[in-house]
Amino acid sequence: xxxxxxGEFEEIVLLTVAILGEEAYxxxxxxxxxxxxxxxxxxxxxxxxxxxxxxxxxxASQMGGATAERGGRRKRFFTVTATGRKALVExxxxxxxxxxxxxxxxxxxxxx
Amino acid sequence: xxxxxxxxxxxLLKWWAAPNTSEEVEGDLLELYNHWVATVGERxxxxxxxxxxxxxxxxxxxxxxxxxxxTYLYSPTMIRNYFKIAFRNLLKHKGYSFIxxxxxxxxxxxxxxxxxxxxxxxxxxxxHRNYERIGQIRSISTxxxxxxxEGSPHMPIPMGAALKENYKHLFSKVLVSWAVSDYTLKLxxxxxxxxxxxxxxxxxxxxxxxxxxGSYGSLKDPHSIVLSxxxxxxxxxxxxxxxxxxxxxxxxxVKVTGVYEDMPKNSRFGxxxxxxxxxxxxxSNAWVKxxxxxxxxTSFGIxxxxxxxxxxxxxxxxxxxxxAKNVPTDFMKLLESYKPEIFVYSMPQWHLYSDFTxxxxxxxxxxxxxxxxxxxxxxxxxxxxxxxxxxxxxxxKRAKEVGIRKAVGSLRTQLIxxxxxxxxxxxxxxxxxxCGLIILALRWFNELADKAISLPFTNGYFxxxxxxxxxxxGLLTGIYPALYLSSFQPLKVLKGTFKAGRFAAVPRxxxxxxxxxxxxxxxxxxxxxxxxxxxxxxRPVGYNQESxxxxxxxxxxxxxxxxxxxxxxxxxxxxxxxxxxxSPLTSIWNRSSGFTWKDKAPETPSGFNxxxxxxxxGKTIDWKIIAGRDFSDEYKSDSAGVILNEAAAKYIGLxxxxxxxxxxxxxxxxxxxxxxxxxxxIQSPYEPINGTFYFLDSRKVSSQMTIRIKPTVxxxxxxxxxxxxxxxxxxxxxFDYKFVDDVYSQKFSQEQRIGQLSMLFAVLAxxxxxxxxxxxxxxxxxxxxxxxxxxxxxxxxVSNVWQMLSKDFVILVIIACVIAAPIAYYFMNEWLQKYTYxxxxxxxxxxxxxxxxxxxxxxxxxxxxxxxxxxNPVQSLKSx
Numbered sequence: 001x002x003x004x005x006x007g008e009f010e011e012i013v014l015l016t017v018a019i020l021g022e023e024a025y026x027x028x029x030x031x032x033x034x035x036x037x038x039x040x041x042x043x044x045x046x047x048x049x050x051x052x053x054x055x056x057x058x059x060a061s062q063m064g065g066a067t068a069e070r071g072g073r074r075k076r077f078f079t080v081t082a083t084g085r086k087a088l089v090e091x092x093x094x095x096x097x098x099x100x101x102x103x104x105x106x107x108x109x110x111x112x
Numbered sequence: 113x114x115x116x117x118x119x120x121x122x123x124l125l126k127w128w129a130a131p132n133t134s135e136e137v138e139g140d141l142l143e144l145y146n147h148w149v150a151t152v153g154e155r156x157x158x159x160x161x162x163x164x165x166x167x168x169x170x171x172x173x174x175x176x177x178x179x180x181x182x183t184y185l186y187s188p189t190m191i192r193n194y195f196k197i198a199f200r201n202l203l204k205h206k207g208y209s210f211i212x213x214x215x216x217x218x219x220x221x222x223x224x225x226x227x228x229x230x231x232x233x234x235x236x237x238x239x240h241r242n243y244e245r246i247g248q249i250r251s252i253s254t255x256x257x258x259x260x261x262e263g264s265p266h267m268p269i270p271m272g273a274a275l276k277e278n279y280k281h282l283f284s285k286v287l288v289s290w291a292v293s294d295y296t297l298k299l300x301x302x303x304x305x306x307x308x309x310x311x312x313x314x315x316x317x318x319x320x321x322x323x324x325x326g327s328y329g330s331l332k333d334p335h336s337i338v339l340s341x342x343x344x345x346x347x348x349x350x351x352x353x354x355x356x357x358x359x360x361x362x363x364x365x366v367k368v369t370g371v372y373e374d375m376p377k378n379s380r381f382g383x384x385x386x387x388x389x390x391x392x393x394x395x396s397n398a399w400v401k402x403x404x405x406x407x408x409x410t411s412f413g414i415x416x417x418x419x420x421x422x423x424x425x426x427x428x429x430x431x432x433x434x435x436a437k438n439v440p441t442d443f444m445k446l447l448e449s450y451k452p453e454i455f456v457y458s459m460p461q462w463h464l465y466s467d468f469t470x471x472x473x474x475x476x477x478x479x480x481x482x483x484x485x486x487x488x489x490x491x492x493x494x495x496x497x498x499x500x501x502x503x504x505x506x507x508x509k510r511a512k513e514v515g516i517r518k519a520v521g522s523l524r525t526q527l528i529x530x531x532x533x534x535x536x537x538x539x540x541x542x543x544x545x546x547c548g549l550i551i552l553a554l555r556w557f558n559e560l561a562d563k564a565i566s567l568p569f570t571n572g573y574f575x576x577x578x579x580x581x582x583x584x585x586g587l588l589t590g591i592y593p594a595l596y597l598s599s600f601q602p603l604k605v606l607k608g609t610f611k612a613g614r615f616a617a618v619p620r621x622x623x624x625x626x627x628x629x630x631x632x633x634x635x636x637x638x639x640x641x642x643x644x645x646x647x648x649x650x651r652p653v654g655y656n657q658e659s660x661x662x663x664x665x666x667x668x669x670x671x672x673x674x675x676x677x678x679x680x681x682x683x684x685x686x687x688x689x690x691x692x693x694x695s696p697l698t699s700i701w702n703r704s705s706g707f708t709w710k711d712k713a714p715e716t717p718s719g720f721n722x723x724x725x726x727x728x729x730g731k732t733i734d735w736k737i738i739a740g741r742d743f744s745d746e747y748k749s750d751s752a753g754v755i756l757n758e759a760a761a762k763y764i765g766l767x768x769x770x771x772x773x774x775x776x777x778x779x780x781x782x783x784x785x786x787x788x789x790x791x792x793x794i795q796s797p798y799e800p801i802n803g804t805f806y807f808l809d810s811r812k813v814s815s816q817m818t819i820r821i822k823p824t825v826x827x828x829x830x831x832x833x834x835x836x837x838x839x840x841x842x843x844x845x846x847f848d849y850k851f852v853d854d855v856y857s858q859k860f861s862q863e864q865r866i867g868q869l870s871m872l873f874a875v876l877a878x879x880x881x882x883x884x885x886x887x888x889x890x891x892x893x894x895x896x897x898x899x900x901x902x903x904x905x906x907x908x909x910v911s912n913v914w915q916m917l918s919k920d921f922v923i924l925v926i927i928a929c930v931i932a933a934p935i936a937y938y939f940m941n942e943w944l945q946k947y948t949y950x951x952x953x954x955x956x957x958x959x960x961x962x963x964x965x966x967x968x969x970x971x972x973x974x975x976x977x978x979x980x981x982x983x984n985p986v987q988s989l990k991s992x
Contacts, residue, residue: 026140031147042163042167043144044164045167047133047137047168051133063136067143069143069146070139070142071138071139071142073138073139073142074135075136075139075140
């Protein structure tokens with residue numbers, strides 16, 4: 001199977017969804033991301049990324065939880081699929097392998 | 113407080129965001145927006161919301177939740193296809209297309225002409241910027257003995273001063289004036305007649321005239337005159353008119369101080385060619401000077417302009433007790449029993465509401481605006497019905513196309529769209545043609561309607577109106593075919609079992625009945641209008657109008673020259689008689705009350721027309737004395753004599769009036785009745801004749817000369833001779849004559865105009881209806897080709913077939929006539945009620961209209977019927 005490439009932003013969005021668990025939808029993901037990373041994230045880019053991740057099969061979604069604040073509109077809750085989890089784990093492994101392969105001197109120079 | 117994001121951004125998002133995620137996106141953004149408002153403030157929140165919304169627009173995204181691709185309505189390819197098919201259909205059936213386009217083009221032309229006409233009527237007087245605040249003072253008084261109220265625009269001069277002084281809070285301007293009249297303007301030896309208005313100087317500003325030379329203050333100089341541009345050009349040519357001297361009526365010296373741009377024809381003041389100050393009128397007319405402070409002479413007009421913040425209602429209310437507060441008590445005593453009051457007759461009413469009931473405006477030309485509006489819509493409807501009928505009649509031909517389109521996936525909405533696009537195409541084509549027709553017909557129409565209308569191509573409203581008009585017509589013509597044709601079921605149509613049922617033709621027939629009902633109503637209406645005009649024209653005038661001319665003697669040099677004039681004119685050999693009178697033969701300038709006679713009941717109103725005539729008046733106009741005798745120079749006592757007309761004699765009610773006396777109530781004047789003449793129609797030919805007194809003008813100073821030309825002498829020759837006499841005796845005055853019968857026939861001009869217009873519309877209406885009938889007949893004949901073939905083989909004759917085909921249509925037209933007759937009777941009877949001297953609507957009008965419609969129908973249908981009946985059955989039966 002051809003491995004689907006996971007971009008950097010996609011990766012953190014996917015991770016955030018995983019962190020939020022049951023409560024992951026557009027708004028919470030955006031706010032969580034802003035808090036955790038400290039960078040200002042546009043809602044539109046988060047939304048687009050969530051859509052793309054769903055298309056790739058890393059996320060599944062279902063509708064629910066309409067509130068008055070939203071003008072009676074439902075939320076689209078996202079959950080990470082098995083493929084999604086696998087992809088996250090793979091990315092983590094690759095990172096760890098790469099970190100492990102780093103010469104100790106270089107690591108020290110980086111202050112690690 | 114609840115904050116909401118910018119509406120336009122919300123709408124944008126709703127319309128153009130990706131359809132399958134729009135719900136949660138809208139919700140999420142709303143939630144975030146509230147968060148932003150709380151954290152970074154509303155402005156930033158708005159900005160964030162908009163930015164995100166714009167970023168999320170996916171205008172080309174399709175709804176992916178559905179399993180099948182959605183057909184969408186506005187695919188350019190499909191629209192191109194619709195138009196292609198529409199064009200092919202138009203070209204394939206040239207005959208039907210011609211009927212449709214020609215009918216619609218004519219219908220639209222009529223509707224647009226009427227639209228322009230109505231626009232012109234409604235915009236009357238709107239040239240004046242403050243027209244809503246301008247008005248004229250009118251009075252109402254009630255005759256105590258009869259309780260009849262009458263109104264008048266004629267006011268006494270001191271009323272102007274009273275309004276100016278005590279009603280400043282209501283009126284910003286109060287202008288006293290003398291009625292617009294004809295004057296001669298003289299420059300050196302050149303003489304011109306022009307219509308002039310003597311009025312207080314504020315008039316230029318009140319009417320917001322465009323001053324080309326001079327200013328709104330130009331009339332302040334008491335000897336000034338302000339000319340219209342065309343009048344200035346007529347007098348002075350290209351030389352500068354400012355400060356040039358002119359003489360009005362060869363008596364009043366004035367200096368030109370201003371020139372204004374001509375007012376358009378659709379303004380009450382459009383005919384006025386010059387203005388001069390009121391003070392000049394006062395100072396040059398002794399009788400006016402005497403009346404400056406006299407409340408008893410009501411001969412003058414008063415214009416007012418309301419203060420900007422005063423409403424018309426406030427002004428009317430403020431004037432309620434005008435008489436009690438302002439008129440001197442001794443004078444008020446005389447008036448009290450008449451309950452006089454005044455009100456402002458506002459400019460927007462002047463044109464359309466010029467008929468008065470009990471002294472208050474009630475209707476007028478506005479009736480014709482309604483009438484023609486209805487006719488315009490009706491004619492357009494007739495043309496639309498043609499389109500509907502021909503489209504649905506030929507539906508079987510299009511049924512297969514509809515079936516296939518539906519089978520390959522067309523939705524009903526798309527088919528509706530397709531058939532609408534076809535009707536829009538036809539309407540658009542017709543619109544272009546009708547614009548051309550209007551350009552061609554406009555000059556002629558203007559002449560007919562006495563207007564100066566042009567197609568306002570540069571006016572944005574015109575284009576907006578045109579587009580609305582096209583859409584409306586397209587909708588009107590297209591809606592029925594579109595709904596009908598798109599309702600076919602593909603299965604039936606394609607299997608070939610589709611047959612329009614027995615009742616499919618019922619709506620079509622109903623529409624034909626509607627068409628002919630409308631046409632027949634218009635035809636009957638036209639005939640009644642003509643009958644009424646003819647009726648009034650045939651009314652005996654009571655004197656001989658032939659080769660009678662009248663001249664107004666508007667020059668002081670005519671004074672004391674009457675005897676010379678008479679001698680010289682008779683010497684030419686072209687004139688059989690000459691007379692003077694103080695009203696022309698076609699109107700009454702004087703009317704008084706306060707007369708009494710033997711056995712008069714004290715409460716009887718005593719208003720009579722008064723005409724002062726010379727003793728040769730009767731012989732000149734050839735009136736008919738039915739009792740007593742005419743005035744004669746031989747009886748010196750005739751200077752205190754009076755001749756009554758029949759109406760007056762009947763009113764006075766004396767068995768033998770000759771020799772009796774008419775007195776003024778104060779007894780100062782007494783006249784003896786010397787004769788009674790047959791009634792003469794002097795005022796409106798539609799009204800009963802008023803009682804009239806003819807007094808003898810023994811000093812021979814009246815201002816209207818009537819001349820009878822000898823019937824044996826040619827008119828041109830006679831006029832040349834008469835002119836030489838005038839030139840010789842009063843060279844300072846222009847020789848400006850009118851034929852009495854011409855002036856008289858102008859009394860019919862409004863009715864005649866309406867008659868001609870409705871005649872035109874009637875002809876077009878019936879033409880359009882027949883076009884449609886022609887199309888339907890040809891369709892029926894085509895559809896029944898086989899049947900006709902078989903009938904002929906079995907021995908039917910041509911006339912049998914002709915009867916069979918014509919019968920259906922004839923029945924429809926008869927039904928239409930039956931429906932139309934009472935409708936037409938009702939409306940025309942209403943119309944006639946406004947004339948006192950009116951014709952009866954006779955039965956033959958209905959018969960003639962019905963028979964006429966039938967004959968036209970038969971002619972139209974027969975062409976197709978006979979063509980079908982003459983066909984060789986071998987030809988029609990050999991296929992299959």
